[in-house]
Every structure is written in C-alpha cells, then in structure tokens.
Amino acid sequence: MLYGDPPHREEPNVKYMLLFMSPTTTDGEIVDGCTFEDWIRYDREMKDAGIWVSGHPLQDLTTCTTVQVGASGERTITDGPFAETREVLGGYDIIDVPNLDVALDWAARGPGARGGGSVQVRPIAEIEVEV
Amino acid sequence: MVGEEATSSVEAVFREERGRLLASLVHRFGDLDLAEEVASEAIEAALVHWPTDGVPTRPGAWLLTTARRRAVDRLRRDRVLATRLAVLQAEAERAGSAPPADADRDLPDDRLALFFTCAHPALPAQDRGALTLRFLAGLTTAEVARAFLVPPATMAQRLVRAKRKIREARIPFRVPGADELPERLPTVLQAVYSVFTEGYAASSGPDLQRTDLAEEAIRLARILRRLLPAEREVAGLLGLLLLIHARRAARTGPDGEVILLDDQDRGRWDHGMIDEGRGLVVVALTGRPPGPYGVQAAIAALHDEAPDVASTDWPQVVALYDVLLGLVPSPIVALNRAAAVAMRDGPDAGLALLDDLADDSRLNGYHLYPATRADLLRRLGRHDEAAAAYRQALTLVGTEPERAHLRRRLESVTTD
Numbered sequence: 001m002l003y004g005d006p007p008h009r010e011e012p013n014v015k016y017m018l019l020f021m022s023p024t025t026t027d028g029e030i031v032d033g034c035t036f037e038d039w040i041r042y043d044r045e046m047k048d049a050g051i052w053v054s055g056h057p058l059q060d061l062t063t064c065t066t067v068q069v070g071a072s073g074e075r076t077i078t079d080g081p082f083a084e085t086r087e088v089l090g091g092y093d094i095i096d097v098p099n100l101d102v103a104l105d106w107a108a109r110g111p112g113a114r115g116g117g118s119v120q121v122r123p124i125a126e127i128e129v130e131v
Numbered sequence: 132m133v134g135e136e137a138t139s140s141v142e143a144v145f146r147e148e149r150g151r152l153l154a155s156l157v158h159r160f161g162d163l164d165l166a167e168e169v170a171s172e173a174i175e176a177a178l179v180h181w182p183t184d185g186v187p188t189r190p191g192a193w194l195l196t197t198a199r200r201r202a203v204d205r206l207r208r209d210r211v212l213a214t215r216l217a218v219l220q221a222e223a224e225r226a227g228s229a230p231p232a233d234a235d236r237d238l239p240d241d242r243l244a245l246f247f248t249c250a251h252p253a254l255p256a257q258d259r260g261a262l263t264l265r266f267l268a269g270l271t272t273a274e275v276a277r278a279f280l281v282p283p284a285t286m287a288q289r290l291v292r293a294k295r296k297i298r299e300a301r302i303p304f305r306v307p308g309a310d311e312l313p314e315r316l317p318t319v320l321q322a323v324y325s326v327f328t329e330g331y332a333a334s335s336g337p338d339l340q341r342t343d344l345a346e347e348a349i350r351l352a353r354i355l356r357r358l359l360p361a362e363r364e365v366a367g368l369l370g371l372l373l374l375i376h377a378r379r380a381a382r383t384g385p386d387g388e389v390i391l392l393d394d395q396d397r398g399r400w401d402h403g404m405i406d407e408g409r410g411l412v413v414v415a416l417t418g419r420p421p422g423p424y425g426v427q428a429a430i431a432a433l434h435d436e437a438p439d440v441a442s443t444d445w446p447q448v449v450a451l452y453d454v455l456l457g458l459v460p461s462p463i464v465a466l467n468r469a470a471a472v473a474m475r476d477g478p479d480a481g482l483a484l485l486d487d488l489a490d491d492s493r494l495n496g497y498h499l500y501p502a503t504r505a506d507l508l509r510r511l512g513r514h515d516e517a518a519a520a521y522r523q524a525l526t527l528v529g530t531e532p533e534r535a536h537l538r539r540r541l542e543s544v545t546t547d
Binding site: 014061098099100101104123125 | 251255299300301302303305307311
C-alpha cells in the first residue's frame with residue numbers, strides 16, 4: 001500500500017445487499033455466461049472471508065407471480081412479469097463489510113458482474129426500534 | 132483596531148486552513164455534517180476570543196482542538212449519532228491524544244483521503260466538483276452555487292443529497308491503495324478539472340469571480356501535487372491548468388469580448404506561469420506512457436511556446452492529438468485534432484476530417500462543431516457555407532461572449 005492509511009476509527013460494519021442483475025433473452029432465459037461452478041466458488045470466497053450474511057439464487061422469471069392489493073382489499077394475482085425487462089434479478093447476497101469500497105470490490109468479484117450483467121449495491125437500512 | 136485585525140486574520144486562517152480542519156475532523160469523526168458544524172463553531176469561537184486574547188501561535192491547532200471538543204460534546208448529547216460514529220474512539224480523543232502535526236504546519240494533513248471521498252465514483256459526476264470546492268477549497272455553499280451557476284437552494288439540496296449518500300452508503304474516507312489508484316485517481320482529477328472549466332465557461336465581463344474559480348482549481352491541483360508527488364497525471368493536470376490560465380489576460384478584450392488563441396496578444400501571457408507549466412509537462416511525460424492530462428498539457432505548452440499561430444509546431448500538435456485520441460477516444464478530441472490538421476495541411480484537410488465526424492451523435496448540439504467548420508469554410512472563401520455554419524453554431528452556443536464572437540465572424544462573411 002503505497003499511500004496506505006492505517007484506520008484511526010473503529011466503525012461498525014455496514015450490511016449491503018448485492019443484487020445480481022442478469023441479462024436475459026426475450027424468453028426470459030438468463031444469458032450471463034456464468035457457470036454453476038463460478039457461483040459456488042464466489043459463495044465459498046465470501047464465506048471464507050467471514051463477510052457473508054445470507055443470500056440465494058432465484059428461480060427464473062417464468063416462475064414469478066405478482067400480487068397487488070387494491071384500495072378495498074381485493075387481491076390481484078398475475079403471472080410474471082415477463083420479457084419486457086432485459087435485466088432480471090437473478091439472485092442476491094447480503095454481506096457485512098466496513099464500507100462501500102469493500103462492498104463494491106466484492107460486487108465486482110461476483111460472476112454476475114461480467115458478461116453483460118451488473119450488480120446493484122444497496123446498503124441495508126438499519127431501523128432502530130425503541131424498546 | 133486590534134479587534135478588526137484579528138477578525139480579518141480569523142478569516143484568512145480559516146480560508147487557508149478550512150480544508151485541513153475539515154479533513155482532520157472527518158478523519159476523526161467520520162461525518163461530514165458534524166465536521167462542518169463544529170468547524171463553524173470553532174470559527175465563531177475564534178471570532179469571540181481572538182480579538183481580546185490575541186491570535187494563538189498555532190491557530191490551526193487551536194481551531195482543531197476547539198472543534199474536536201465541540202464534536203465530543205455533541206456526541207455525548209446525541210446517542211444515535213454517537214452510536215453511529217463509534218463513541219469509544221471519541222472518548223479516547225477526549226482523553227487527549229494529540230494528532231501528529233507535520234513539521235512546518237500546525238495541523239495534520241488528512242486532505243488526500245477527503246479528495247477521494249468527495250470525488251468518489253459512486254457520487255454523481257456533477258456533484259464531485261461541488262463537494263471538492265465545498266470541503267477542500269473551503270468555499271461556502273453560496274459560493275459553490277455561484278461557481279456552478281445554480282441557485283443556492285439547489286446547490287444546498289445537491290450537497291445534502293451527496294452527503295447523505297456518503298453517510299448512508301458509507302463511502303469511506305480513505306486513500307485508495309496503490310493497486311486501486313489508477314481506477315480512482317481520474318475522478319479526483321476530473322473533479323478539479325471541472326472546477327477549472329467551470330471557471331472558464333464564462334470568464335468575461337462582470338463575471339470576475341470566475342477567474343477566482345480557475346484559481347481555486349489551480350490551488351486544489353497544487354495541494355494534490357504536494358500530496359501525490361509521484362503521480363505524473365497530477366503533474367499533468369496542474370501543468371495543463373497553468374498553461375491555459377497563463378493566457379487569461381489576453382483572452383478577453385476591453386469590452387469583455389472573447390479573443391481566440393489565434394488573435395491573442397501573446398505578450399500579455401503570463402510567462403512565469405508558462406515556465407512552471409512547461410516544467411510540469413516534462414514531469415508528466417517522463418517515464419511510462421503519458422496519461423490524458425499530461426498529453427493535453429503538452430499540447431497547451433506547444434501553443435504557449437510559439438511566438439504566433441503560424442510558427443506553432445502543428446505537426447507535433449497533431450501527433451499529440453493522435454496520442455490523446457488513443458487514450459480518450461472522444462469526438463471532441465477528434466474535432467480538436469481536425470482543427471490542428473487544418474493548420475498543418477490546410478483547411479481542406481481539416482474539413483474532410485470534420486465531414487467524417489458529421490454523423491457522430493455525440494457532437495449533436497455541440498456549438499464548436501459548426502463553429503470550427505465555419506472557420507475552415509471562411510478560410511477557404513466559401514462564405515455562404517461559412518455563414519450557414521456560423522448561424523447553426525449561434526443556435527447552440529451557451530455563453531454571451533462566445534455568441535458575440537460568432538456574430539462578429541458571421542458579419543465578416545456576410546458583409547463583403
């Protein structure tokens with residue numbers, strides 16, 4: 001570290017959700033070029049680093065169902081959404097790290113960041129409830 | 132009189148030390164808002180005490196100590212804030228561990244980390260220059276608003292939003308490691324450069340504070356140069372700013388009208404500044420392949436070294452634009468290259484290159500494309516076409532002095 005700077009403050013970590021957005025064909029099929037092994041390796045790296053909190057891959061959009069509740073409480077249940085989106089949420093991980101630079105580094109190492117995919121990095125809102 | 136003297140010296144100290152003070156406070160407490168508030172309180176305290184007690188021998192350290200005490204008081208009152216900002220560390224601060232001061236100044240220099248926070252790529256590009264001006268140049272929010280020609284309320288809102296992102300997304304206050312630097316330094320340089328170009332976007336007539344803005348950018352670039360002496364692109368940036376700013380006195384006529392490079396009285400250029408800039412170009416171009424700021428500085432140096440337009444080393448200018456185009460494949464660089472080719476090989480050659488750029492949508496709405504074309508057509512005596520191109524440029528141009536310049540050129544091709 002040429003310009004390294006030792007930490008002067010011990011700050012609590014922040015949890016970030018990494019949302020893996022995958023490019024899809026018009027049929028909703030994910031085409032990110034990642035193999036199952038890529039994801040297994042990434043998963044293991046996060047766990048070995050002790051930063052992984054939780055996370056899951058998601059089934060593809062053909063299995064998705066949308067629910068909305070109207071003003072008078074009636075439920076509308078629809079199949080989808082489908083093909084109009086070119087990027088779909090393919091999975092997520094929640095990690096516990098010191099700051100955004102570290103979170104972005106983990107996001108960039110994820111297989112989903114390549115091959116036309118992208119990773120959205122969002123801090124978890126910690127709501128403190130008075131007891 | 133003692134009071135007045137102390138007041139003006141408080142302002143002078145604050146102006147000079149504000150960036151350092153804020154950086155030290157952010158470094159210790161990790162929060163820009165808290166740093167801003169207690170820095171202001173420390174200044175207010177100085178305004179009360181210094182006129183009667185005299186200016187302390189180490190004014191910067193006095194301000195920092197006062198601000199830190201205020202911050203600790205505030206953290207003790209505000210539990211939520213304290214939890215967020217690691218109260219334990221603050222308590223340790225209160226126990227009185229003095230910060231390491233460098234030899235010739237009375238405040239430690241934590242500004243480099245703050246540069247990287249303010250220009251973090253996770254922040255909107257348009258806010259990075261504003262944050263840098265606010266926190267490192269020490270301008271007030273109203274002054275930053277004036278710098279970017281937006282209403283103060285708009286700027287205040289933008290700064291609040293940016294600070295919220297820094298806080299909530301935990302954009303760190305740290306200097307990136309050597310391996311990250313190639314990726315992270317460009318946004319810092321860009322933030323400073325954007326302050327400079329903002330200063331030049333309308334530097335004329337009554338807008339005298341715009342020149343101040345260019346000088347603020349140079350001051351920021353000088354600070355960066357001291358903090359990152361091994362980074363050649365920092366030398367390139369400072370060199371570029373100096374080599375352009377050296378022409379400031381010749382850039383406008385008596386009525387505030389724009390005078391382009393070709394027509395400037397080169398005797399009015401600041402030759403001391405040019406010499407300093409040329410020295411930095413040597414630094415920027417020595418060693419590994421140069422970066423974009425170093426190359427642009429080298430181009431500016433070729434202009435500054437030439438006694439007039441005709442004797443400018445145009446083949447070398449074109450060669451440097453070739454290098455720059457390889458580093459920054461932008462149509463604006465290609466446009467500038469075409470203008471240089473026109474000087475080397477004649478207007479026809481430049482015009483042919485401009486025609487190649489005609490379909491590039493990224494130049495849509497950019498007034499210098501039709502303006503450059505118009506100048507070449509004028510030089511070829513194709514006055515009707517030149518007039519049409521000047522008229523097109525006039526529909527796109529943003530600033531009044533440039534508009535006046537284009538109108539004069541339009542007249543010159545329509546009245547003879």
